[in-house]
């Protein structure tokens with residue numbers, strides 16, 4: 396199968412030019428002006444952008460949490476991603492305490508195979524790390540799992556101590572992987588949460604009020620200090636507040652390889668959403684929590700100045716009915732997470748490019764190119780170039796779309812961005828040279844997505 400995309404405006408992190416893109420089987424083989432090559436299919440992209448498919452490096456599909464499981468599996472989640480122009484994601488396998496990471500990898504491979512409709516990689520969440528198991532991390536790296544996530548929050552469940560974080564970072568200093576940190580001071584938050592509940596405060600808003608921005612700033616600072624001592628880079632996941640951003644900025648000013656992502660929810664929503672009536676605030680319960688509105692401008696500024704390098708979603712959907720409702724009388728029992736895998740490119744394009752906060756090249760860089768570089772997928776993914784995978788989105792910058800649970804493809808009964816009007820949406824989506832979405836119809840198949848072995852010493856090291 397060969398495809399010729401004609402007359403589109405190719406947008407990469409660097410360039411912006413009108414050209415034809417020729418795809419043979421799963422790769423881009425020729426890019427040029429007015430190509431005269433026979434193809435099985437010709438797509439006219441005049442007036443549209445031709446961009447590398449989005450890469451979402453933070454998703455939780457089919458993930459157990461607090462006695463339930465996130466409502467999208469690898470089939471429904473990757474399909475929804477594709478509709479929104481995301482052609483690759485990196486999900487998280489979770490090492491159960493006292494077990495080998497290999498067991499978790501096997502389990503998550505089973506969740507992905509026969510279901511994923513786009514290519515995917517896995518990070519490994521480390522929950523304990525006795526010295527005898529340090530070699531486990533090298534085992535994962537050999538399998539292409541070249542990033543590890545550790546939690547400074549959720550004591551008794553996922554939280555690890557500083558020694559464990561430091562050991563993991565030292566190991567990555569030797570094997571070229573990257574440590575990703577959930578940075579919130581979980582021990583302090585736990586004390587505040589207990590006190591809050593003891594005072595009879597059980598509504599969703601108390602989820603936000605019991606997790607102060609200072610707890611995030613402190614943990615980010617500590618994570619960066621540990622990385623500095625270990626001689627390794629560090630990547631802060633879902634950074635939500637100015638306090639945390641300032642810690643990253645300070646470190647970067649000193650030349651420390653500290654990196655961070657934020658997510659659309661922190662750019663577009665705020666703590667008031669947790670106060671919605673009829674328990675609807677539960678739809679916005681995730682960690683870190685939503686912040687006061689003024690943080691949004693600071694995060695946009697961080698995206699502009701490159702103190703934030705990536706926008707991911709932390710997609711972790713739980714239905715309002717039956718799942719979020721588990722916490723009706725106790726905010727600590729509300730499953731933590733929200734849906735967003737489908738809307739990342741739309742929101743960033745509308746709020747970033749249309750609102751003149753970001754150039755169109757910076758948009759591509761934040762949602763595709765830097766994620767690929769940071770996590771060892773570049774230049775196979777993350778750009779439009781000869782030899783790269785034909786993961787391509789034909790983006791219509793002028794089409795208007797209203798985000799709604801009525802029309803979205805995520806398997807969840809609400810949208811965090813219900814009623815948001817956005818301009819710009821994916822029209823045609825190719826994954827390794829196959830058209831999987833075209834004009835609102837899905838043509839992909841469950842199981843066609845491949846597990847990606849990722850490189851070591853990727854962007855964070857350079």
Ligand SMILES: [Zn+2]
Pocket residue numbers: 453455709711
């Ligand atoms: Zn997450």
